[in-house]
Amino acid sequence: MPRQFAYYPGCVAEFSSKELNATTKALAPLLDIELLPMPQATCCGAGDIAEAKPNLYLALNVRILSEAEEMGADILTICNVCTLNLRRANKMVKEDPRLLEQVNGELVNAGARPYQGTIDVTHLLWYLATEEGLSLLEQRGPKGLNGLRVAPYYGCQLLRPSSVMGFEDPDRPQSLERLITALGGEVADYDGKSRCCGFPIILAREQVALRESHVALAGARDAGAQAMVTPCPLCHLAMDAYQRKTEQLMGEEYAMPVLHLPQLIGLALGMPTQSMEFKRHFTPVDDVLATVGA
Amino acid sequence: MAATTFRVFRYQPDSGDLESFHQDFALEHEEKTTVLDALLRIQNEQDGTLAVRYSCRSAICGSCACKVNGKTVLACMTQVEEAKAESGSSTLQVDPIGNFAPIKDLVVDMTPFWEKFKAVKPFLIPDGPAPDKERLVPKAAMEKVAKESACILCAACYSECNSLAADPEFVGPAAFAWGYRFAADERDSQRKDRAKLYSGEHGIWDCTRCMFCNERCPKGVDPRDAIEKLGAIAFQEKVTKDKGARHAKAFLISMKTGGKLNEQLVGGFTDPVGGAFNAPLALRMLQKGKLPASPLTHKVQDRDQVTKLMKNVKETI
Numbered sequence: 214m215p216r217q218f219a220y221y222p223g224c225v226a227e228f229s230s231k232e233l234n235a236t237t238k239a240l241a242p243l244l245d246i247e248l249l250p251m252p253q254a255t256c257c258g259a260g261d262i263a264e265a266k267p268n269l270y271l272a273l274n275v276r277i278l279s280e281a282e283e284m285g286a287d288i289l290t291i292c293n294v295c296t297l298n299l300r301r302a303n304k305m306v307k308e309d310p311r312l313l314e315q316v317n318g319e320l321v322n323a324g325a326r327p328y329q330g331t332i333d334v335t336h337l338l339w340y341l342a343t344e345e346g347l348s349l350l351e352q353r354g355p356k357g358l359n360g361l362r363v364a365p366y367y368g369c370q371l372l373r374p375s376s377v378m379g380f381e382d383p384d385r386p387q388s389l390e391r392l393i394t395a396l397g398g399e400v401a402d403y404d405g406k407s408r409c410c411g412f413p414i415i416l417a418r419e420q421v422a423l424r425e426s427h428v429a430l431a432g433a434r435d436a437g438a439q440a441m442v443t444p445c446p447l448c449h450l451a452m453d454a455y456q457r458k459t460e461q462l463m464g465e466e467y468a469m470p471v472l473h474l475p476q477l478i479g480l481a482l483g484m485p486t487q488s489m490e491f492k493r494h495f496t497p498v499d500d501v502l503a504t505v506g507a
Numbered sequence: 508m509a510a511t512t513f514r515v516f517r518y519q520p521d522s523g524d525l526e527s528f529h530q531d532f533a534l535e536h537e538e539k540t541t542v543l544d545a546l547l548r549i550q551n552e553q554d555g556t557l558a559v560r561y562s563c564r565s566a567i568c569g570s571c572a573c574k575v576n577g578k579t580v581l582a583c584m585t586q587v588e589e590a591k592a593e594s595g596s597s598t599l600q601v602d603p604i605g606n607f608a609p610i611k612d613l614v615v616d617m618t619p620f621w622e623k624f625k626a627v628k629p630f631l632i633p634d635g636p637a638p639d640k641e642r643l644v645p646k647a648a649m650e651k652v653a654k655e656s657a658c659i660l661c662a663a664c665y666s667e668c669n670s671l672a673a674d675p676e677f678v679g680p681a682a683f684a685w686g687y688r689f690a691a692d693e694r695d696s697q698r699k700d701r702a703k704l705y706s707g708e709h710g711i712w713d714c715t716r717c718m719f720c721n722e723r724c725p726k727g728v729d730p731r732d733a734i735e736k737l738g739a740i741a742f743q744e745k746v747t748k749d750k751g752a753r754h755a756k757a758f759l760i761s762m763k764t765g766g767k768l769n770e771q772l773v774g775g776f777t778d779p780v781g782g783a784f785n786a787p788l789a790l791r792m793l794q795k796g797k798l799p800a801s802p803l804t805h806k807v808q809d810r811d812q813v814t815k816l817m818k819n820v821k822e823t824i
Binding site: 225228230259261265266269276320324370375382384385409413414416417428455 | 577578593594669670672673674677712713714715716717718719721722729731735736738739742749750751752753754755756757758759761762766767768770773774777778781785788791792795796797798799805807808809811812813815816817819820821822823824
């Protein structure tokens with residue numbers, strides 16, 4: 214029996230970064246995962262709705278949790294920001310029965326199903342970076358990454374605040390490193406791997422954001438990385454789509470291919486490259502494909 | 508007894524040497540020893556020139572924040588053996604807090620921090636003449652600002668703020684925690700003015716949500732949450748001209764019109780003027796299929812529920 218998850222790809226993977234959604238869907242059966250669609254699920258608000266209207270943020274996110282609960286499955290995400298927003302709302306109502314009652318009152322008034330607080334929210338990275346997940350990968354007999362030197366890039370919101378996220382030590386994360394190594398890659402370690410990509414403010418404060426993403430891009434380049442891998446499509450947009458702008462602002466060259474996590478796994482498992490839609494990337498990944506023999 | 512090597516940041520410009528370096532000090536100490544106690548023993552027993560700032564030794568004054576193996580902590584609150592176990596190393600590297608210019612060894616110039624703190628008007632500004640007796644506040648009203656009232660201005664948040672590293676003029680997490688503490692105080696009369704004061708360039712909308720401040724605060728203040736609440740106050744007071752507030756508005760419009768993010772709207776609405784300079788990037792994104800060619804909204808099922816929630820849910824900030 215495949216493991217069933219209520220699949221919450223998030224807006225960016227569904228629309229702007231479709232290659233992430235497509236790769237995740239193509240990869241899931243290889244990992245014995247069944248992704249159940251969530252047709253009622255809205256945007257999580259990305260922290261923006263929480264910042265404008267906190268009570269509305271909570272009600273919208275609990276409505277999403279409730280849809281998964283009705284399906285009888287935990288939620289699987291592929292985005293740092295969605296993970297934080299959903300987990301935070303989940304924690305708030307699970308720890309405060311009066312708050313849950315209040316939010317459920319709003320949901321029922323709006324004709325939505327009340328939430329009982331029985332659902333967990335996990336990210337694909339967390340599911341795979343456990344012993345169970347790593348053995349799933351091993352069973353697929355990966356052809357491997359042929360020693361590809363990969364810089365793990367976590368970003369912020371899958372690690373912090375650890376009181377909400379809690380999968381691993383936010384100061385010494387190892388989940389991406391474990392996956393890279395298990396898949397036959399080499400880890401390019403560097404200090405910037407858990408610093409901010411700047412994406413949340415890239416439209417409102419572009420230069421500040423680009424100076425932030427520079428730290429990680431330069432760190433990965435200086436560590437000799439042939440590619441960077443990230444579990445978050447927002448980090449991916451900052452690192453990949455805006456990379457040229459960051460190069461122009463900082464007067465530096467990174468030439469850093471940036472892979473979505475499922476693409477790195479897909480390459481190691483020998484998935485057809487067309488199914489991972491690399492043509493949608495800004496920074497070419499040709500050298501990466503050549504190294505892994507894809 | 509235990510033994511530890513402390514690799515301490517040294518910078519002694521008065522001696523004529525403008526280069527900083529790290530110096531190792533070996534110390535035998537009791538199992539239960541704080542990093543501050545260890546540093547003071549090194550100062551007393553091995554090198555009297557080592558500069559360390561401290562006062563209360565009990566996590567109240569906020570003077571002794573420093574980085575231990577890269578992580579900002581209060582030296583007086585950090586056990587040497589626990590820090591070693593956490594990092595898996597028998598050496599502890601001690602550095603001054605980040606985002607500040609060093610003065611000498613572990614002592615930094617906190618002037619910008621205090622200037623920004625003053626700039627948020629970190630005091631109560633009530634309306635009208637003072638009452639005969641004290642101004643009574645119900646307990647529930649004070650609970651709204653209880654977390655932020657615990658700030659000891661140690662600058663652990665400021666030390667690792669990613670927005671500050673990229674924009675040294677950003678007001679920063681601690682000052683805004685204090686800003687919220689007074690903006691949300693029911694005795695204060697400056698709610699709207701504070702929302703305006705905090706919303707400018709280098710203000711609350713500069714926060715990049717890296718969450719380091721929440722992670723590092725030794726007092727559980729959660730400064731990022733305070734900045735978020737200041738955003739909600741700005742919305743309530745209709746102070747929403749800043750590009751950051753417009754970005755948040757675009758999410759609300761997306762929610763209202765479909766339920767999912769309308770990425771074309773977010774770009775155009777956030778920065779209608781400056782956005783034009785991004786036309787080449789937008790064009791490339793269009794070519795790569797990263798922007799939809801059509802501005803149609805993405806609609807979820809049972810959207811009437813979302814519409815009702817948007818209409819009914821009242822904000823209580």
